[in-house]
Amino acid sequence: MTLVDVINLFDTDEKCREILVRLRWPNGVECVRCKMPAVELETEKQLFYCRDCNYQFTVTAGTIFNDSHLPLQKWFLATLLLCEARKGMSANQIKRTIWGQHKGSYKTAWYLCHRIRAAMKEVDQPMLDGTVEMDETYVGGKNRGGGQGARLANKEVVIGLRQRNGDLRFFHAEDAKSGTLMKYIQENVSTDVEVLITDSFPAYKHAVGNAEHKTVNHVAGEYVRYENGACVTTNTVESAFSLLKRGIMGSWHKISAKHLPAYLDEMTFRFNRRKSANLFLDTLRHMVTAPVLTFDKLTG
Ligand SMILES: [Zn+2]
Known part of the structure; x- marks a missing residue:
């Protein structure tokens, strides 16, 4: 249309x-x-x-x-x-x-x-399965000086989950602590998931529970690795993050924390139906x- x-x-x-x-x-x-x-x-x-x-x-x-x-x-x-x-x-x-x-x-x-x-808010979504990538990012706020802690303090956490060749989900999370990450995994990822791929951020280690877990070490400059023919990367969820960030920078300018979940719903609704x-x-x-x-x- x-x-x-x-x-x-x-x-x-x-x-x-x-x-x-x-x-x-x-x-x-x-x-x-x-x-x-x-x-x-x-x-x-x-x-x-x-x-x-x-x-x-x-x-x-x-x-x-x-x-x-x-x-x-x-x-x-x-x-x-x-x-x-x-x-x-x-x-x-x-x-x-x-x-x-x-x-x-x-x-x-x-x-x-x-x-x-x-x-555009989805209800009753099925659990993600197969190969699932998970990552977190920070949006909004002002880039003030100081160390990493100070720079992130006034930003909002967005957690992304994406089934390889499948659906994307974004959540506005309170923080990126292990227990928070675990909650999103339990609510969105099937217990039968083949593999959950994250970066080497330590909080994931405990959050994934018993699921098969592979990591890519972004700090060491590793973004893609092949293991027995399987592609270990979080690039597909990260490409969705970059689209989100370009949206925030380019068209919405400034999003308040209150309305962020609605923008995330809009973004994922459109993304999951892009074809x-x-x-x-x-x-x-x-x-x-x-x-x-x-x-x-x-x-x-
Ligand atoms: Zn009637």
Whole structure:
């Protein structure tokens, strides 16, 4: 789906609603209150009616689109832009691209982006298996002088896990201590994992538990090693980190610790679907099925 496709295919509110109905209820419209099959009440307003509980609703009821006064086409355009920007796109850029330099408000664009991002949060993900790479990195904060400890003190820890030829996950962690690393391994990596590869950071040694563990010694300049034909490296998770960092530097500028998890969700959602032809529709599907994000919740 290209920007031109979105402009041509979804040029009216009605057409936008039609696709949302199909994505939200692939097996027929059901009541948002009691889940019973519902009927269309008024084709023009695309209002649905439940005969069981007398409830009337539209396709955006109870979704992140709810209470939005923006035309759906604006939502669709912003979604496409966020899907296609590999390193992400700032709310300011979205505002300028969709509304223009002097129109629209930054706040509207910012809230819009955050709601789309909230829909990109994955739930019930399967455990990672096979060869899994794990690494940690530091983002945000200012590079002040001092030793390494002082430089890292005001930065946020991001833990990355990536199944070789599979999914990527990022987490905003409290720290990179052994117990913290262990928690992320236990929550995301199958106990049957073939091998877990990390760098030689000592905290991993205890964190991996009984899993097969191999390390590459970055301090000694080692990045890739071959063992019995198997490639021992953390390069694939590190390449995802560099994309994240370029995103933070280039498009988001400054991310507060509070919103970092949402940016990480956006990044991994897009990354894990980068070869999918359905990224845009998949995102829309999440937008009509994900929990609602209110402005109060976002700013509270
Ligand atoms: Zn009902």
